[in-house]
Amino acid sequence: xxxxxxxxxxxxxxxxxxxxxxxxxxxxxxxxxxxxxxxxxxxxxxxxxxxxxxxxxxxxxxxxxxxxxxxxxxxxxxxxxxxxxxxxxxxxxxxxxxxxxxxxxxxxxxxxxxxxxxxxxxxxxxxxxxxxxxxxxxxxxxxxxxxxxxxxxxxxxxxxxxxxxxxxxxxxxxxxxxxxxxxxxxxxxxxxxxxxxxxxxxxxxxxxxxxxxxxxxxxxxx
Numbered sequence: 001x002x003x004x005x006x007x008x009x010x011x012x013x014x015x016x017x018x019x020x021x022x023x024x025x026x027x028x029x030x031x032x033x034x035x036x037x038x039x040x041x042x043x044x045x046x047x048x049x050x051x052x053x054x055x056x057x058x059x060x061x062x063x064x065x066x067x068x069x070x071x072x073x074x075x076x077x078x079x080x081x082x083x084x085x086x087x088x089x090x091x092x093x094x095x096x097x098x099x100x101x102x103x104x105x106x107x108x109x110x111x112x113x114x115x116x117x118x119x120x121x122x123x124x125x126x127x128x129x130x131x132x133x134x135x136x137x138x139x140x141x142x143x144x145x146x147x148x149x150x151x152x153x154x155x156x157x158x159x160x161x162x163x164x165x166x167x168x169x170x171x172x173x174x175x176x177x178x179x180x181x182x183x184x185x186x187x188x189x190x191x192x193x194x195x196x197x198x199x200x201x202x203x204x205x206x207x208x209x210x211x212x213x214x215x216x217x218x219x220x221x222x
Contacts (some may be wrong), residue, residue, distance in 0.1 A: 038181020065157030109133035151187035
């Protein structure tokens, strides 16, 4: 994990970045009305823990968990590695912390949160690593919090504390650990249902007045 100007540029601009071509988030956000973020990787719970340690902030030992399935000895080694990494820098500002300890996938998700909020699109946050990316984004621009939907509380140690630091109440608590956006996708129907209740459900006055009308065909569900 080495600092990278690409990481700071990604978060500062609110644009997603990859190791290859830079995708056009303006085009994506013009097509979709909701964004869900997740990731697939190995070792990035350590990066996420270091981001949480500096930006929540929280004791590093409370941020380190089993990740993909480490035993107690493995968690102890992971904590020792993270402690050595933390000694490398005393950074506390969001971009400096991201550049020092984050990866491209975390920077891209932080940029997606900022880009989505900037275009008034809700963004569904997946598990521990995605929440760490959201932490970076919200420390940069607190107003983006209004657009974040936290999908679930994962089994990873530290996630509950991280959600607490963001005053986030997740929709689901199913002991998930898979990542890869699975929790975020599971929350999509709940978000759609909430939106439908607010915009399409009749209230008592409509029923009593006999003014109920069927929904247009393009808005009917199922």
